[in-house]
Amino acid sequence: xxxxxxxxxxxxxxxxxxxxxxxxxxxxxxxxxxxxxxxxxxxxxxxxxxxxxxxxxxxxxxxxxxxxxxxxxxxxxxxxxxxxxxxxxxxxxxxxxxxxxxxxxxxxxxxxxxxxxxxxxxxxxxxxxxxxxxxxxxxxxxxxxxxxxxxxxxxxxxxxxxxxxxxxxxxxxxxxxxxxxxxxxxxxxxxxxxxxxxxxxxxxxxxxxxxxxxxxxxxxxxxxxxxxxxxxxxxxxxxxxxxxxxxxxxxxxxxxxxxxxxxxxxxxxxxxxxxxxxxxxxxxxxxxxxxxxxxxxxxxxxxxxxxxxxxxxxxxx
Numbered sequence: 104x105x106x107x108x109x110x111x112x113x114x115x116x117x118x119x120x121x122x123x124x125x126x127x128x129x130x131x132x133x134x135x136x137x138x139x140x141x142x143x144x145x146x147x148x149x150x151x152x153x154x155x156x157x158x159x160x161x162x163x164x165x166x167x168x169x170x171x172x173x174x175x176x177x178x179x180x181x182x183x184x185x186x187x188x189x190x191x192x193x194x195x196x197x198x199x200x201x202x203x204x205x206x207x208x209x210x211x212x213x214x215x216x217x218x219x220x221x222x223x224x225x226x227x228x229x230x231x232x233x234x235x236x237x238x239x240x241x242x243x244x245x246x247x248x249x250x251x252x253x254x255x256x257x258x259x260x261x262x263x264x265x266x267x268x269x270x271x272x273x274x275x276x277x278x279x280x281x282x283x284x285x286x287x288x289x290x291x292x293x294x295x296x297x298x299x300x301x302x303x304x305x306x307x308x309x310x311x312x313x314x315x316x317x318x319x320x321x322x323x324x325x326x327x328x329x330x331x332x333x334x335x336x337x338x339x340x341x342x343x344x345x346x347x348x349x350x351x352x353x354x355x356x357x358x359x360x361x362x363x364x365x366x367x368x369x370x371x372x373x374x375x376x377x378x379x380x381x382x383x384x385x386x387x388x389x390x391x392x393x394x395x396x397x398x399x400x401x402x403x404x405x406x407x408x409x410x411x412x413x414x415x416x417x418x419x420x
Contacts, residue, residue, distance in 0.1 A: 113242045114323040116338075121247025129170070129250045130344050134257065134289065139166040141269050142262035144180070158183045158212070165228065166262045167255035172235045175228050178259050181208070183215035183222040191412040192221040192272040194263055196256060196279030196286050199318070200241035202231035210401050211408075218409060221272070223263065228255040242321070246341065253286055253345065260290040264298050273419065274412045276301060276358075280397065280404075281369065284362075285309045285345070288378065291359065292350035297419070299358040299411035303404060304367060304393060306374030307381060310342035316369045317393075352382040358415035359384040360407045364396035 120126055142163040159182050168176035181204050193214060195207050204224045214220040226233055229252050230241055243249050260277055267275045276299030279287040284305035291300030312318050314335050327334030353359050363375040365388050379386035387407055389400030 113240055114321050115242045115249070116244065116246050117242075117323045117326050118244040119246070119326050121245030125170075126247045126250065126341075129247070129254060130341065132254075133349075134250070134254055134293070134344055139258065139262060139265075141265035142166065142178070142259070144182075144266060147179075157186075163259075163262070163266075165255055165259055167228075167251075167258040170251050171228055171255055175233050175235050175255075177233070178228070178255075179226040179232050180263070181224045181226075183208075183212050183224075185215050185219040185221050187219050189221050189272065190219045191274035191276065191416070192223060192267045193408055193412070194223045194225060194260060194267075194275070194277045196225055196260070196277070196283035197227045197230060198280050199282040200230075201227075201283070202241050206397065210397070210404060214405055214408070218405075220409070220412065221267075223267075225256070225259060225263070228252045228259075246327070246338065250344075253289065256286045257290045257293055260287075261294045261296075264294060264296055268296075274299065274415045276408055276412050276415065278303060278404075278408050280304050281393065282312075285312070288347060289345060289350075291353035292347060295354055297355040297358075297415070298353075299355065299360075299408075299415040300353045301360050301362065301408045301411045302378070303362040303407075304364055304370045304375075304396070305361065305378060306370050307347050307377035308343070308374060309345045309347075310339045311371065311374060312369060313342060314339040316371065318369050347378055348381055352384070355415055355418055356382055356384055357418055358411050360411045360414075361386045362400075362404060362407050363388050364391055364393055364400070365389065366392040367396070369393040 144161045147160045165176045165178045215222045278301035280303040284302040288302040288305045324331035324334035389403045391399040
């Protein structure tokens, strides 16, 4: 509840829908991920203040650069190499308005330190070092920016998965929490390659997060339409393009594990159950609410990712 109140102080979509022609073009494309090539990762520098001392900040040109402002199109990722021979690689996506790596670092860096899994934390388009010119906060100013972020993240997952496969990682997984979980699920459906998918605090219909859950308090519906109720309705209709029931389960659905928080006020229990049923995938519950589960459920979250990678390995053997 506190998080919802804080979010309402810095609302999303205060500048409305964004360019209508670009918005319509994205929707017509159905958020389909570009079927591109592996990205080229370039080392930039050792990561400052990184939990894992050998972490490196890396960068690549986003496969979705045609959709993004120039200053946003340079993707950034923090890489935590496994301390010994790697058992696989895990790409971790950011939650809504999560800039930087501190929270994900605390949760996921131990996999590199203790479990021999390389960890890659992707900085979302429009967040942190990838903010657009004039962007004042992590609350995106237009609906178009939100859709561009989603399309870019799926395309970047596609390119990263391909790169990690070429670099010799026999097992690759993608995970994320909240919005990161929603986009991980979307990538699992749209990127038709066999990798482990571990969506956390995700739902069958992501539009409900913005129009019905506590996060809806952070949306400036009056900037979308003179009637806030009509703005809410139109946003739900537009974000229906990401309804997971429209897409097939991941290629390696046997290596998919969903994680939900038992007392989540942002993501409904029914929505998480619906996604698990649609995929026919395992669903695990962790204690806590949407925020507290990030602290009480860390060990269980890491276990879910490790189990998914192990299942992928068995499926490929």
